[in-house]
Amino acid sequence: MIETVIFDLSEVCIQGLYGVEEVIAKATNSHDRQVMKHLNGEKLIQLFEGKISEDDYWSKVIQEGSYDLSIPYFKRVVRNNFVKMPGNAIDVVKALKENGNKVYLLSDHSIEWVDYIHKVHSFMDLFDEKYYSFDLAFTKQNPKAFELTMQSLDANPETTLFVDDSQDNLISAKKAGIIHTHLYQFPGKLERDLTNYGLL
Numbered sequence: 001m002i003e004t005v006i007f008d009l010s011e012v013c014i015q016g017l018y019g020v021e022e023v024i025a026k027a028t029n030s031h032d033r034q035v036m037k038h039l040n041g042e043k044l045i046q047l048f049e050g051k052i053s054e055d056d057y058w059s060k061v062i063q064e065g066s067y068d069l070s071i072p073y074f075k076r077v078v079r080n081n082f083v084k085m086p087g088n089a090i091d092v093v094k095a096l097k098e099n100g101n102k103v104y105l106l107s108d109h110s111i112e113w114v115d116y117i118h119k120v121h122s123f124m125d126l127f128d129e130k131y132y133s134f135d136l137a138f139t140k141q142n143p144k145a146f147e148l149t150m151q152s153l154d155a156n157p158e159t160t161l162f163v164d165d166s167q168d169n170l171i172s173a174k175k176a177g178i179i180h181t182h183l184y185q186f187p188g189k190l191e192r193d194l195t196n197y198g199l200l
Contacts, residue, residue: 002197005104009117014083021039030065103127144176
């Protein structure tokens with residue numbers, strides 16, 4: 001029996017960084033994959049773990065990519081990308097809530113980005129509790145992020161379901177003892193799995 005349901009945010013409920021590389025590549029006549037390489041890496045983990053500010057992060061991206069673009073430009077581009085995902089998994093979250101389930105959020109994110117997301121997306125209020133990497137000081141690459149979340153919720157990992165678009169994050173969740181995971185690809189498959197668990 002599933003007693004706790006935890007959702008990821010980016011690439012499940014809203015778009016995250018994916019797509020930003022296309023805009024930057026077009027503006028700089030670069031290749032998408034090269035831009036994504038500049039966006040990722042240790043500096044992104046530091047941003048998500050609250051060790052550097054968003055300004056510091058973009059400064060490192062600009063330096064690494066030798067981009068002739070301003071920090072405000074990058075800030076605008078990434079915020080414009082934080083739109084609802086196609087297919088809208090939020091409807092699934094609403095259905096879970098309407099069926100009497102509590103639903104939680106665990107996300108790797110920047111404090112500055114989350115502040116913006118909370119302002120523009122009212123659906124964030126659907127989640128009973130929200131856990132972010134910058135508060136936990138760990139991203140989901142580290143099982144400690146899941147362990148701390150489970151401790152805070154006083155939840156049993158063996159009766160917890162975690163939904164994420166990253167297979168690596170699901171592996172990390174399993175290392176923390178979370179048996180039930182769902183690799184998010186589209187809402188229909190998620191609904192079927194949740195129905196099979198008796199949650200819908």
